[in-house]
Amino acid sequence: MAEPLKRTALHGSHLDLKARMVPFAGWDMPVQYAGILSEAAAVRTRGGIFDVSHMGRVYVSGPQATELLEWLQSGNIGNLRKGRARYSLVCGEDGGILDDTVTYRLEDERYLLICNASNRDAVLQWMGRWRNEKGLQTVLEDTTLTTAMIAVQGPAAAALMDELCPQQPSKLRFFGSMEGEVLGSRAFIGRTGYTGEDGFELVIAAEDGPRVWEALRDRGMTPCGLGSRDVLRLEAALPLHGSDIDPSTSPLEAGLARFVNLKKEFAGGDALRRQQEAGVDRRLVGLLPEGRRIPRHDFPIQAEGQAVGRVTSGGWSPTLDRTIAMGYVPTRWAEHGQDLQIDIRGNLVEASVAALPFYTRKRS
Numbered sequence: 001m002a003e004p005l006k007r008t009a010l011h012g013s014h015l016d017l018k019a020r021m022v023p024f025a026g027w028d029m030p031v032q033y034a035g036i037l038s039e040a041a042a043v044r045t046r047g048g049i050f051d052v053s054h055m056g057r058v059y060v061s062g063p064q065a066t067e068l069l070e071w072l073q074s075g076n077i078g079n080l081r082k083g084r085a086r087y088s089l090v091c092g093e094d095g096g097i098l099d100d101t102v103t104y105r106l107e108d109e110r111y112l113l114i115c116n117a118s119n120r121d122a123v124l125q126w127m128g129r130w131r132n133e134k135g136l137q138t139v140l141e142d143t144t145l146t147t148a149m150i151a152v153q154g155p156a157a158a159a160l161m162d163e164l165c166p167q168q169p170s171k172l173r174f175f176g177s178m179e180g181e182v183l184g185s186r187a188f189i190g191r192t193g194y195t196g197e198d199g200f201e202l203v204i205a206a207e208d209g210p211r212v213w214e215a216l217r218d219r220g221m222t223p224c225g226l227g228s229r230d231v232l233r234l235e236a237a238l239p240l241h242g243s244d245i246d247p248s249t250s251p252l253e254a255g256l257a258r259f260v261n262l263k264k265e266f267a268g269g270d271a272l273r274r275q276q277e278a279g280v281d282r283r284l285v286g287l288l289p290e291g292r293r294i295p296r297h298d299f300p301i302q303a304e305g306q307a308v309g310r311v312t313s314g315g316w317s318p319t320l321d322r323t324i325a326m327g328y329v330p331t332r333w334a335e336h337g338q339d340l341q342i343d344i345r346g347n348l349v350e351a352s353v354a355a356l357p358f359y360t361r362k363r364s
Helices: 013-018 038-044 066-073 117-134 158-165 206-218 226-235 269-278
Strands: 020-024 027-032 048-051 057-063 085-091 097-107 110-115 141-142 146-151 177-182 184-189 199-205 222-224 282-290 300-301 306-317 321-330 341-345 347-354
Touching: 013 226, 027 117, 038 048, 038 222, 038 226, 048 206, 057 066, 057 097, 057 117, 057 146, 066 110, 085 269, 085 321, 097 117, 097 177, 110 117, 117 141, 146 158, 146 206, 158 199, 184 206, 199 206, 222 306, 222 347, 226 306, 226 321, 282 306, 300 321, 306 341, 321 341, 321 347
Parallel strands: 048 222
Antiparallel strands: 020 027, 048 146, 057 110, 057 141, 085 097, 097 110, 146 199, 177 184, 184 199, 282 321, 282 347, 300 306, 300 341, 306 321, 341 347
């Protein structure tokens, strides 16, 4: 018998708003409220709020916390300053991407690691395995079920956060963080997000979640579901684990080499150094299909009448008013401007390889 779906601390708030709820990574989550495209537009023009409490939140501490994270992560962790964060990848020994994560350094040997909901158990097991094998004095504290996490995203996010937080989060740099208060409740605040817009992610006690959510709504932030979040991250070409990246793909194939330090030793490092020397056979590319047919995950990509790859993500971009997609193709077909075709339910649709990201926010 399948386990019952987990519920975030904001579940009742979603039901009150008559959100359309769907199962996602073992959680009962809102996919939309008023509508996916209108929610995406709200984030691009003013701001929206997302319940991201399903994502894993693991505190890593102890005398050898840095050593453990350096081994687990493809990017540098030891040179992170306190109050800074880094996007990085957790790789298997074969170089495949087990998860993509954000790691915040809170103190010299205390970190907060954010992982994907569907990979939380696997990441915890992977961390525990290497901690035990290496005999590292490190404590792993999974707070996913005792906290709430809210993403506040959009052009109005910084000014709004300053209204609610005496520490003035607008002073944070992108990928900066602080521990402070929101409406008098203790909160961890990171200037991070998954939408391509400016914004913040708040970690608060589970019991404080509904009150903070309602305060954000009252100040004009639009409730947004998983559907609009997927549209926004695709426009910004932010990879989705399980679609664009997974244990069968490597960072070098996925265009994520800038998040890998091949000069250091880490799990998967040897395999990735070999792959870099040999060269990759395929790459993740952006695709601009003609017309309004939507390319979906796993639709075939063709060149010269032959299937050469698969779409990993695709959809309608309300910001660009057109269809967009990403997918893997052999390196020879990965040049910008290359003409390809996508088989959309038996219809061959012309598409060209495009530079990523599709959308970049204007910085003031």
